[in-house]
Amino acid sequence: MVAGFRHSTPGPSDQYNQLHEYELTAHRELKYTDGSSIDWLQEEAAERERSHALHSQAGVRGALLPALDSARMWIVVIATGIGIGLAGAWLDVLVKWLGDIREGRCAYGFFYNSVACCSGLDAGEFCVEWQTWSQYFHIKSMFASSFLQAFVYISLAVIFGGTSAFLILSGYVFDAFLSPWTLLIKALGLALAVAxxxxxxxxxPLVHVACCMAYLFSRMFKQFRHNEASKRxxxxxxxxxxxxxxxxxxxxGVLFGLEELDAFASETDxxxxxxxxxxxxxxALQWVNPFGTAKLVLFQVTALSDTWRAFELIxxxxLGVIGGVLGSLIIRLNVEIAIYRRQSAVGEWPVLEVVFASGVTAALSYLVQTSELVANLFQECDPTKGDYHGLCNPNATKENIFLLVLTAFIKVVLTAWTFGMMVPAGIFLPTIGIGACLGRAVGLVMQSIYRSHPTAWFFQSCPPDPSVRCISPGFYAIIGAASMLGGVTRMTISLVVILFELTGALSHVLPIMISVMTAKWVGDxxxxxGIYTVWIAMRRYPWLPPVHYRDQGETAAHVMxxxxxxxxxxxxxxxxxxxxxxxxxxxxxGFPVIDKHGEYVGYTTRDSLQLAIGTCFCLFIKRHAARSSSSLAAERSLMFLLPPPGSSDEIHFTEGAYGLEDKICTFSKNYMLVSASNRIDMSSTLETTIIQLRKEVSQxxxxxxxxxWCNPRQIIFTHAGKLTGMVTKRDIVDLLTQHFPHAASLAREPPPT
Amino acid sequence: MVAGFRHSTPGPSDQYNQLHEYELTAHRELKYTDGSSIDWLQEEAAERERSHALHSQAGVRGALLPALDSARMWIVVIATGIGIGLAGAWLDVLVKWLGDIREGRCAYGFFYNSVACCSGLDAGEFCVEWQTWSQYFHIKSMFASSFLQAFVYISLAVIFGGTSAFLILSGYVFDAFLSPWTLLIKALGLALAVAxxxxxxxxxPLVHVACCMAYLFSRMFKQFRHNEASKRxxxxxxxxxxxxxxxxxxxxGVLFGLEELDAFASETDxxxxxxxxxxxxxxALQWVNPFGTAKLVLFQVTALSDTWRAFELIxxxxLGVIGGVLGSLIIRLNVEIAIYRRQSAVGEWPVLEVVFASGVTAALSYLVQTSELVANLFQECDPTKGDYHGLCNPNATKENIFLLVLTAFIKVVLTAWTFGMMVPAGIFLPTIGIGACLGRAVGLVMQSIYRSHPTAWFFQSCPPDPSVRCISPGFYAIIGAASMLGGVTRMTISLVVILFELTGALSHVLPIMISVMTAKWVGDxxxxxGIYTVWIAMRRYPWLPPVHYRDQGETAAHVMxxxxxxxxxxxxxxxxxxxxxxxxxxxxxGFPVIDKHGEYVGYTTRDSLQLAIGTCFCLFIKRHAARSSSSLAAERSLMFLLPPPGSSDEIHFTEGAYGLEDKICTFSKNYMLVSASNRIDMSSTLETTIIQLRKEVSQxxxxxxxxxWCNPRQIIFTHAGKLTGMVTKRDIVDLLTQHFPHAASLAREPPPT
Structure with a gap:
């Protein structure tokens, strides 16, 4: 006898059944194992069914429920927007204060940062309220003072870094329990890491916190809890x-999402x-206005000249070429360090490594004083506005160039080391710093050449009046930053937009585009x-990197x-x-299903199989609910685990293993009882959205x-009705990353053989 | 005997064959019949094959050819960018001049527009060089002067409109021959239409000209000529x-492309x-700087106040609700007019209709003087800067509100009439005009309420000092424009970005978003x-509108x-x-292919079948080249057209009908000769990228x-190996537009029954 797992297929007239179907779906607690990929086609289908169940409600409910559904989504989006804006402002304030107490404290209140402490002064007036630590402790000796300052500076950095790593590590343990408290702890850890x-x-950190927030807000509504598509x-x-x-x-932000997250590309919504x-x-960030400047952008570019000259393209x-070369170097260095960390004992002491790195970084930056350098690199020199870090002193050009190149070199090494440690880290800002140093250095070189040979044919297009600036080293810093970003991340459009919003001048968008493009080509x-793709490959995340794959004439048959x-x-x-x-x-x-002639019939997932078996089983229990539990157990084995003649303990079947949870037992339909030796009619468990192709399709x-295009979890290959093979997303990820020598070297499971 | 059409399948070691394969592909002149849809999967595959052939070249050629390939694409993109920037500037200059000569001429040169004519004056000095036509002809009589002015104004409008329609109509005839000359004629027609x-x-017009330019530039390179994917x-x-x-x-522009063109979404490149x-x-547009203002945006928003108050959201x-309602009204009106035009005699006299519309529009706008009104609507009133069109006169508020609403009403009717006439027209600018009038009117209402009740609780959040502006009618005009655009086009993100770039103030982006969203919801x-979707449905273009389709539980089985x-x-x-x-x-x-047991084998296109037959045929001719043409004809019929016993003239087979062009005969492979009664082995003609699904998939x-996701031309449905049905893109377009009562009402072919 052929027993059937018959879920009734939902039809427009059968609303009662649909609601039950939906309830069942809602109960379906999917357990994704680590590194497993999600079948978006299936999730989209589930979302569709849920939305359909809402829409097909009669009368007012049918109009109201979908509106509520959409409203909940907007609530989450808007709450996340406000939340992350406020968190960003809070992070700025906290980081500024934490950074400042490494150097001193405010005389009239410990919790004021240096800017707030010195606010309200007239121009030129000296701020006495902000005291360095040696002033605070009344240390007069030059040597003792320097020592104390350096000691506090470095030890606070070490404490911040260590605490951050510790908090983050704890956060990972609590990951399953994402309460507001955990979010706060995490956000604090992130602020400490930056500070x-x-x-x-x-x-x-900010992207991380934003996602935590969205996750937290979305947990409030049932609709997000069981659907990966809407959560995504x-x-x-x-x-x-x-x-x-x-x-x-x-x-x-939007264009970053478009370039790096495929969720954006697939839907305008x-x-x-x-x-x-x-x-x-x-x-929200602008409304809080943490520093009273009402500026949003990170580095304001000031006094940019209106035009640029063609010779500056050289x-x-x-700089684009340098960005491409140095970007590749950072990536390679970063990979080597990451692999060394994994293979050596360093990886077992993540907090210690962070502590050590914080110490080294603090010591180096205390010596070179890079902390406020980067923001100044984008400023143009203006005689009326003081001398940014000595950068504008025309007599110290050589020293400045040397300092800038040295800083860039140190930051290259530190960045390659830091990115991948047990602290949440963004690669954008350090890369901007490196690029800005190098760009400014090139700008200073150009400027000094111009100053010594103002009449050379090379500078013919410069204005004849030497008091008018011809070279803008601040804009060279922008170009340098764009080049380094292009070399490290290999992104294009969002880099240009972010840097374009820094400068604001449309005429300067062309050089930014050209340098990003050059850096990308040289880097490629x-x-x-790019560095994101490399890390995805090393971790063997089930995520398709945004690279352009080109086969050598192989077809799907080679990979399936x-x-x-x-x-x-x-x-x-x-x-x-x-x-x-x-x-x-x-x-x-999941498993492909074929008929007795070997013809391909469809594909069924582990989940739907387990659900089908579990439902049968729990109905069976219900029918025998009057009996004692011991006799139930006997029935159960009778039912499913009829011991085969000879090996009685072949199948170990424990409750819960196949999704046999009590709540499923509330489901009430007329199912046929099956015994373990029955054959199965799979027709109702088949997935509807499985794509089939011929294996002759090119890779x-x-x-x-x-x-x-499709973002499915698997594709089935058939020929003349016969199943010929299957390709999963994981196979494609491995195919895309196989050229990379260190692919899967940081994966939790070993790479495929 | 089973004869085969054997194209050798390209393998990595077989480069010579591949090149020939490519040559053959290049010769494949696809003839798309009007309204047919393009199979992007297939075109992408063709592009892939071509690119692969280039990459697999040995040595330097293998590195150089792909680079050249990419360089050609960039040349086209950059040339198009420069070209359309210059064309836009030229269009501005031309339109300005054409608009001005409707009112007068420059005393010292006919080809100066009013601004250029009056440049170089001191502030307050009156411009005497620009003469109205009645001044030029020394007409003193008040009545005669008014009559002359109106006559010239209206008749020039009629002449421009008629010429434009005539040029465009001629342009359509020349469509197949897109020479630089045609482009120039077309661009001139477009300028006249605007003027x-x-x-x-x-x-x-600008999008149209840009596409013409890109098409023209791409024609210079062979790689674009035969590939729809790269052309697209x-x-x-x-x-x-x-x-x-x-x-x-x-x-x-980029976000418009993202929202409306699916080509953008599929690829970051x-x-x-x-x-x-x-x-x-x-x-390029900024570099030409047609009016010497260095401004890029269409309507500069000036003197925007920094903040807005919560009560202004009401x-x-x-305005968002008005935009949604009025937008739907415009769409409905426009549809009715378009259908009337098609069904009545009006459609047969397109030039006359344009002439009549130009006359009516000119007469109305001469009376209401709307020409410069729109740009002024976005200005804030500033006592030092004169009175924009009397809009700032606080004593004429009622008159102004009446005038604005009247103008909006006239523009609604004119726009609904004009969009769809035989002139190239954009719907954005007229919609902005309507919205700005209504928005400004609402702003004036609010302002007058505030002036009469400055202390009402409603206005509590306004600054107590009445000299500080609380209501900014100029920004109300922006909100009105945003609402109308949202109601008419149902777009979101690109509208907000375009209007955000007009105001430049981040704090004002929220109200713009809210009003666009409201208008979209009310309109939906x-x-x-939206109006684009409606026109696509009416024309029955094979283009999938960006609407969200929701089925009622139907599966693919209902549509296939x-x-x-x-x-x-x-x-x-x-x-x-x-x-x-x-x-x-x-x-x-194309046609699905099954085997003798009815199992689905694959899908073959008309093109590859014709190519296969044609190649066989022409090889046959080559082998018999020595013979006379009359004997060739005999052989040919022998070969393919062996008359069936009984009906000798059943098959009319003329040369060229099946792609039998001479150039294909350069192809040299060893093909088997087939006779018309032979059976065919289709295996080599099958498409590789045909998607199969089960018919249970939801609509x-x-x-x-x-x-x-996939953008294929068709999807095949199979069950257990058997072909069950097929769905083409056309079926889906019809499905998506079937709810629209006038779907396909303007299509060239009749709608499906």
Whole structure:
């Protein structure tokens, strides 16, 4: 006898059943194992069914429920936007204060930072309220004073860094329990990481906090709890808002999302949500206005000259080349350090490593005094406005160039070391710092050449009046930053938008574009992948990197798992016992189904199989609820685990193993009882959205299907009705990262053989 | 005997063959019939093959050819950007001059516009060089002067409009021959259309010209000529550049492309190309600087107050509601007029209609003097800066409100009439005009309420000092424009970005977002589609509108053409004769292939079938080249057209009908000769990238597959190996537009029954 798992297929007239179907779906607690990939096609289908169930409600409910559904999503998006904007402002205030107490304290209140402490002074008046630690302790001796300052500076950095690493590590343990308290602890850890002076950027922490917030807000509503598709949309919007706050650039946030998150590209709605979240976050940040400057952008570019000259393209393209080369170098160095960390004992002491790195970074930056340097690099020299860090002293050009190149070199090493440590870190800001140093240095070189040879043919296009500035070293710093970012991240459009919002001058967008493009080309020639892609490859995350794959004429047949290697369920042939066996022995996400002639019938997931078996089983229990539990157990074995003649303990079947939770037992339909030797009709458990292709399809096309277009979890290959093979997303990720020598070197599970 | 069409499958070691394969592909002149849809999957595959052939060249060629390939694409993108930027500037100058000579001429040169004519004057000095026509002709009589002015104003409008319609109509005839001359004629026609004063925007013409330019530039390189995929990328970039120039907003252009063109969403590269083209176009426009103001944006917003008050959300949300209602009204009116035009005799006299519309528009705008009104609506009143059109006169508030509402009403009617006439028209600018009038009116109402009750609780948040402005009517105009745009186009993010770039103030982005969102919601409730979607539905263009489709539980089975209705080729069964018959009788783009057991084998296109037959045929001719042409003809019929016993003239087979062009004969491979009664082995003609699904997939999912994800031309449905049906893109377009009562009412072919 062929027993059936019959879920009634929802039809428009059958609303009662649909609601039950929905309830069942809601109860479906999916447990994703670490590193498993999510089947978006399936999740989208689940979301669709849920939304359909809401829409097909009669009367007012049918109109109201979908509106409520949409309203809840907007509540989460808007709350996340406001939250991350306020958090960003709070982070700024906290970081500024933490950074300042490394040097001194305010005389009339410990919790004022140096700016707040010295506010209200007239121009030229000297601020006496802000005291360095040696002033505070009345230390007169020059040597003792220097020692105390350095000691406090470095030890606070070490304490901040260590605490941050400790908090983050604890946070990871509590990850499953994401309460507001945990979020606060985490956010504090992130602020400490930034304040420790480590060579890392706040955009990483901010994106992280934004996603935590969105997750937290979305937990309030049931609709997000069991659906990865809607959760992903909200998280994508949150990531955009995080970038928006980090750079004060709402459009930059949206375009970052477009370039790096494929969730954006697939739907205009998601982009719109991301934009709303970004804009609200930026407005919230501006409203708090942490430093009273009303400025949003990180580094204001001041006194930019209106025009640039064609000859400047030569140093700018050179900066692009430098960015490409140095970017590749940072990536390679970073990879080597990460692998060394993993293979040596360093990886076992993450907090110690952070503490050590904080100490080294603090010592170096105390010597070189880089802390406020970067922001000054983008300023143009203006005789009326004082001398930024001595950068504008025309007599110290050589020293300045040397200092800038040295700083860049130190930051290269520190950044390559820091990115990948057990603190949340963004790569954008340190990269901007390196690039700005080098760009400013090139600008100073150009300026000094111009000063010594103002009439050379090279500078013919400069204005004849030497008092008018011809070279703007501040803009060279922008170009340098753009080049380094291009070399390290290999992104294009969002870099240009973020830097364009820094300068604000449309005429300067062309040089920025050219240098980013040059850096990307040079970088791609030296090493194919950007730093994000490299880390995804090393961690073997199930995420398709945004690289352009080009095959050598291979087809899908070369990458697919052939039918002989697949675990296949035979519709109408496989028995319940064999099915349980299969589920126990293999932890695959799903199984192709063929009929008795070997024709491909469909694909079924582990989840729906378990649900089907579990439902049958629990109905059986209900029918026998009157009996004692011991006799129940006997019935159960009778039912499913009829011992085969000879090996009685072959199948170990414990309650809960196959999703047999009590709540499923509330489901009430007329199911047939099956015994373990029954054969199964799979027709109702088949997934509806499984894509089939011919194995002759080219690999490049296949990768496109997975990446840009369809985002399925697997694709089935058939020929003339026969199953020929299957490719999963994991196979494609491995294919895309196989050229990279260290692929999967940091993965938790070993790389595939 | 089973004869085969064996194209050798390209393998990495077989480079010579590949190049030939490529040559063959290049010769493949696809003829798309009007309204047919392009199979992007197939085109992408062709592009991939071509790119692969270039990459697999040995040595330097292998490195150089792909670089050249990419360089050519960038040349086209950059040239288009520069071209459209210059064309935009030229259009501005021309339109300004054409507009001015409707009122007068410059005393010292006919080709100066009023601004250039009066330049160089001191402040307050009166410009005597610019003479109205009555001044020029020394007409003193008040009545005669007014009559002359009105006569010249209206007749020039009529002449411009008529000439434009005539030029555009001629342009359509010359469409196949897109020479620089045609482009110039077309651009001139577009300038005349704008200058005629018709209620249309220049962004439509600019996008059109940009695409013409890109097409023209791409024709210079062979790589674009035969590949729709790369052509489409370049055209998408050009469209973005066109929008960028029209609104002076490079980011707005890119986001417009993202929202309306699916080419952008699928690939980051395309977005980057679009951004580069947009930025270059904007820089080129700024460089020409047609009016010496160095301003890029269309309407500068001046003297915007820094903050807005929460109570202002009430009028702003009301404006959003008005925008949604009025937007739907414009769409409905526009549709009714378009259908009347088609059904009545009006459609047969397109030039006359344009002439009449120009006359009416000119007469009305001469009376109401709207020409410079719109730009002034966004200005804030500033006592030191004169009175914009009397808008700032506090004693004439009632008159102003009446005038504004009247103007808006007239523009609503004119716009609904004009959009769809035989002139290229953009809907953005007239919509902005309507919205700005209404917004300013609401702003004036608010202002007058505030002036009469400054101490009401409603205005508590206003500054107590009455000399400080509390209500900014100029910003109300922006909100009104945003609302109307939201109601008419149902776009979101690009509207906000374009209007955000107008105001430049981040704090004002929230009200703009809220009003756009309100207008979209209200509009969607009144009528589901934006005006672009409606026109696509009416024209039955094979383009999937960006609407969210929601099924009622139907599956693909309800929309697919079932296997019994399909024309199917049987692999190994169908003979050459039957194949030729099929190709002659059905003009389908392709055919599913099944084997003799009815199992689905694959899908083949008309093109590859014709190519295969044609190649066989022409090889046959080559082998018999020595013979006379009459004997050739005999051989040919022998070869393919062996008359069936009984009906000798059943198959009419003329040269060229099946792609039998001479150049294909340069192809040299060893093909087997086939006779018409041979059966065919289809294996080499099958498409590799045909997606198969089960017919149980939901319609919503299916629409998603076509729309966002895969963009294929057709999807095949199978069950257990058997072909069950097929869905084409056309079916999905019809499905998406079926709810619209006037779908396909303007299509060239009749709607499906």
């Amino acid at each position: 420790s002076g480590l060579s890392l950027g706040k955009e990483g 949309r909200v998280l994508a919007a949150a990531a955009a808002a995080g970038v928006s706050v980090a750079f004060g650039s709402p459009l930059g 998601v982009m719109w949500q991301g934009f709303v979240a970004s804009a609200i976050a930026a407005v 140093p700018w393209i050179s 020639a030296l090493g194919k992948d 798992r052939s039918v002989s290697d697949l675990v296949v369920i035979k519709d109408g042939v496989t028995t319940v016992r064999e099915l349980l066996d299969t589920l126990r022995q293999h932890d695959y996400h 490049e096309m296949l990768v496109s299907m997975f990446k840009k | 005629s004063g018709l209620s249309l925007g220049k962004e439509g 990328r370049v055209l998408a970039a050009a469209a973005a550049a066109g929008v960028s120039v029209a609104f002076g907003s490079p980011l707005g 395309v977005m980057w190309q679009g951004f580069v083209a947009s930025a270059i176009a904007a820089v 009028p702003w949300i009301s 409730a009144l009528g589901k589609d 053409r079932s296997v019994s209705d399909l024309v199917v080729i049987k692999d190994g069964v169908t003979t050459v004769r039957e194949l030729l018959d099929t190709l002659r009788q059905h003009d389908y783009h 919503e999912m299916l629409v998603s597959m076509f729309k966002k």
